[in-house]
Amino acid sequence: MKKIVVxxxxxxxxxxxxxxxxxxxxxxxxxxxxxxxxRKVAEIEGVNLSGYSVHxxxxxxxxxxxxxxxxxxxxxxxxxxSMKSLAQIANGFSDxxxxxxxxxxLKERRPLIxxxxxxxxxxxxxxxxxxxxxxxxxxxxxxxxLYTNPKTIDELADMIAARILDHCKxxxxxxxxxKEI
Numbered sequence: 334m335k336k337i338v339v340x341x342x343x344x345x346x347x348x349x350x351x352x353x354x355x356x357x358x359x360x361x362x363x364x365x366x367x368x369x370x371x372r373k374v375a376e377i378e379g380v381n382l383s384g385y386s387v388h389x390x391x392x393x394x395x396x397x398x399x400x401x402x403x404x405x406x407x408x409x410x411x412x413x414x415s416m417k418s419l420a421q422i423a424n425g426f427s428d429x430x431x432x433x434x435x436x437x438x439l440k441e442r443r444p445l446i447x448x449x450x451x452x453x454x455x456x457x458x459x460x461x462x463x464x465x466x467x468x469x470x471x472x473x474x475x476x477x478x479l480y481t482n483p484k485t486i487d488e489l490a491d492m493i494a495a496r497i498l499d500h501c502k503x504x505x506x507x508x509x510x511x512k513e514i
Contacts (some may be wrong), residue, residue, distance in 0.1 A: 340408040343370025344414035346450035352490040413450035423464035
C-alpha cells in the first residue's frame with residue numbers, strides 16, 4: 334500500500350489541502366499533520382479538515398514514526414506551505430514533525446512537494462525556494478491554470494490537487510488535462 338504524508342501549515346489556502354485529501358484514492362494510506370496556525374487559518378477560511386480516513390499526527394510529536402527515515406512512506410506534500418515552514422526546510426531546521434518529516438524526505442531522496450501560497454514573493458522567499466529545490470524538493474506554487482475555464486473555486490483547487498498527485502505518481506481523474514477541454 335502506498336503511504337503519503339500531507340501537512341497543512343499556516344498559510345492561506347487550506348482549500349487546496351481539502352481538495353487534495355478528497356482526491357487521494359482510498360487505497361492510499363495518508364498521514365496528516367496540521368500545524369497549530371494551519372488549524373486557525375482553516376477555521377478562518379471555513380475549511381473543515383476533519384472526517385478523512387487518515388492517521389492524524391501531532392506536529393509536536395517528534396517521536397512519531399514518520400519522523401524516522403526507517404519508516405517507509407512514498408512522498409510528502411506540504412499544502413499550503415507557509416514561508417516559515419519553507420525557511421525551516423530550506424535551512425535544515427527541524428523542530429516540528431512537519432519540518433522533521435520534510436527533512437526525512439530530503440535525506441532519503443523521497444518526493445517532497447511544497448505548495449507555497451504567498452504573493453508577492455520576497456527575495457528571501459525565492460532564495461529559500463531555490464535552496465529547497467536544490468536539496469530535492471519540488472516547488473509547486475498554488476497557481477492554477479485557467480485554460481479549463483473553471484466555474485468554481487473548487488475547480489481551481491482541483492487543478493492544484495491534480496498536479497500534486499501527478500508529481501506523486503498517483504493515478505487520478507481529478508481535473509482535465511491540456512487539450513481534454
